[in-house]
Amino acid sequence: MIDATEQINAVRRQLGRRVLEAGEARVMTISQTYDAPLEDLWDACTNAERIPRWFMPISGDLRLDGRYQLKGNAGGTIERCDPPKGFAATWEFGGEVSWIEVRLTPVGDDRTRFELEHVAHVDQERWDQFGPGAVGVGWDLALLGLASYLAADGSGVTPEEGEAWSVSEQGRQFVTASSERWGEASVADGTDAEAARGAAERTTAFYTGAPPA
Template sequence: MPEPYASAAPTERTFGRRQIQAGHALMMVLGRTIDHPIGEVWAALTDPDALEQYVGRPEGDLRRGGNYELPDGTRGAILRCDPPRLLTVSFTRPGGRTAELEIHLAAEDSQTRIELKYASVRSGFFLIDSESGEWAAGPGWEFFLDHVTGYLGGEVFEETMGVIGWTSLEGEQLRLYRERNAEWARTKEEWDQEHEAVPGLS
């Protein structure tokens, strides 16, 4: 993972709740401004040739209502697609429960405001699991946004997000991952204090 994007643009973090096909879900929300126009950001998020460079090439019927699969076995359906502002997909990792990912884009002069919403019924999905090599969703999606920014800035990735596990991170990247994980824990604690906890979503 390239070091120049280890300190990417600040990320706004919050939580919410959302009804998805798998049930009543906890939703994490990431907000960030990317220094590229909306058309370029949309292409980076949806063009298979672009995704191949930093995530892994999606295969399948890549249109609204179609299904996709990534090289790491992640699969899902394209639920909504409104270029260049909205993309919603279901998201199931191998052996995992189905979640939903929704990305909103808004043009801000020559920049793009991106809001990423990830909702899952799995408890504690946003935090690190010390017994697993899987990405925790909180810092994981922040690193995803780093990769989007890096790709748009011309970075060439030796490894895509699909083959990197958090346990393989070292040095500054590992420090950043742990720092972001701790920020998500604090954000969740603050959110819980402001909202009545729902059983199974704490």
């Protein structure tokens, strides 16, 4: 794994809102610029053989209107595809449907900005309890996996290595820092600072198993 503090600082996190047919939804955006050309980053994000090396095992038909399934996690339908610039898909998990969109933008000749937008209807009680970190920490871990994969020799991180790291002291520190940064993004979006801090602490406790302060 790459340096956790460096990775936390390399990521930008932002929150917003959007009105959909079913009502107002929360919009979470996370982004990072990688030392990889556009075509290579696109392939890393869409090739079924490469995705498990930094994210999760995936199955299905990875094409427009195809269905995908991440092992033990979300599945959905690929709704838009514009290679190598990005794609959009539903994110179906736990009986709920939200939406993700990935956008890739070249930065110079050999760097690419990765931006993921996750749009979801979230009830106020759940938002008050955990805030954006409930989903945001997971995406932070995904971007960490992608950064580690691109910085290595292409072999990626095995599930066993990832699991061991997640329960290590560095892994717990990474989750804590991610929760705190999402709490800061929540405050910037208008949430009361004390409420955002409490939600961040509960999110950290959820991911690490440690009781909140």
